[in-house]
Amino acid sequence: MKNGTVKMILALVAIAVVAVGGGSLYAQRNYKETVVLGPGVTRVTMLSEYFDGIKGTAADTKVFILEGDEPGGGVLMFGGAHACEPSGIVAAVVAIESMDVTKGKVVVIPHINRSASTTTQASGGFPLYYNIETNFGPRKFRMGDRNTSAVDQWPDPEIQFHYPTGQSQSYVEARNANRCFPGNANGNLTEQACYAVMQLVEKEGLDIVIDMHEAELFYPVTNCIVAPDKSMNIASFALLSAPFEIVTFRSPQLARGFSHREIGDPVTGDPDAYPFLFEAPEPFLDQPTGPKTEKLLLDGKDEFLGKLGDLGLLFCPYDPEEGKSIDLRVGRHFTTATLIIEEWSYTYEDKQISFTAPSFEEIMANGLKNYFLDPAAAGAQIEEM
Ligand SMILES: [Zn+2]
Structure with a gap:
């Protein structure tokens, strides 16, 4: 075979590899997740309504508002600050589909860093999608990354300086939504998204902000x-009623950019807001595990992590036979949120938020699958995100 022919064949093979690999990444970036509007949803808008600097960008994201007939307090619940931590995103969708609010306002954002949800950690062997079982078939979600996609924000700086304090951070935190609060209207895309969230909290007059992680x-x-x-009194009393083991950690004063550090800060944030960040235990995110499969993501069963547990090296009780299922992790987030809101309403009677929502016991007994609505039902109102 001639040299030129060999080169041509090699070039075609290289193009085919790039097309096949790139095609699946392109499809994942553009895949739209389905959300069915539950009985409590009164309005759907975009985050850019609160700061139009992100309009038309990958950072713009759907905002779901559930407002009761009676005036009261307000809460923002969001997932996806780290889009590789699914239970916060799924808990937000469960809130949209199953919560009904009678007093006050519940604002829900499943993907606070939407750009991060449009890419995944291919080099970490992460799946591109995960499917949540429902009574109406599987609901497919994009498996995201921890940080804003480099497609949307690039290049990274040598050093990231937190705005507005100027604290120096690792370069990669420039794309980490949970290091960029309170955001910056003139900053990078991640800082602009955080700024939009702060504008939403102020303009909607919200009292509580709940940021759900794993x-x-x-x-x-x-x-x-x-x-x-x-926020600590509310958090401490709320967890006394929690039907599962959970502890509190004090937000570090010296490290800047976290939602829990900045959102309620009297100088950098909104002095009227009380922030809370939840961490659910997620075996998939641990390094000493088997392959990063969709199954591990959803059932949290891993024998290698079990060995570490046997050695007393884990910070959470863990039985590898039982795992940490997505039902458990979503149930924990959803219930911790409702306990915080109930404790808030008990403490601040003039800013109560009243609602109906499934309990932890109900989610665990009936399965998470029971708390999604049927997208194909007559009259179902669908949103894509
Ligand atoms: Zn996180």
Whole structure:
């Protein structure tokens, strides 16, 4: 075979590899997740309504508002600050489909960093999607990354300087939504998204902000609520009623950019807001595990992590036969949120928020699948995100 022919064949093979690999990434980036509007949803808008600097960008994201007939307090519940931590995103969808609010306002954002949900950690062997079983067939979600997609925000700086304090951070935090609060209208895309969230909190007059995450069991800050001093009484009383083990961590004063550090700060944030961050234990995120499969993501069963548990190296009780299922992790987030809101309403009678929502016991007994609505039902109102 001639040299030119060999080169041509090699070039075609290279193009085919790039097309096949790139095609699946392109499809994942553009895949739209389905949400059915539950009986409590009164309005759907975009985050850019609160800051038009992100309009038309990958950071713009759907905002679901559930408002009761009676005036009261307000809460923002969001998932997806780290889009590789699915239970916060799924808990937000369960809130949209199953919560009904009679007093006050519940604002829900499943993907606070939507750009991060449009890419995944291919080099970490992450799946591109995960499917949640429902009574009406599987509901397919994009498996995201921890940070804003480099397609949307690039290049990274040598050093990231937190706005507005100027604290120096690792370069990669420039794309980490949970290091960029309170955001910056003139900053990078991640900072602009955080700025839009702060604008939403102020314009909607919200009292509580709940940021739902997942963490490794091999990492000390897991299975917990992280809260600044101002939120700690509410967090502590709420977890006394929790039907599962959960602890509190104090928000570090010296490290900047976290939602729990900045959102309620009297100088950098909104002095009227009380932030809380939840961490559910997620075996998939731990490094010493088997392959990063969709199954591990959903059932949390891993024998290698079990060995670490036997050695007393995990920061959370763990039985590899039982795992940490998505039902458990979503149930925990959803219930911790409802306990915080109930404790808030008990403490601040003039800013009560009243609602109906499934309990932890109901979710665990009936299965998470029971708390999604049928997208194909007559009259079902669908949103894509
Ligand atoms: Zn996180």
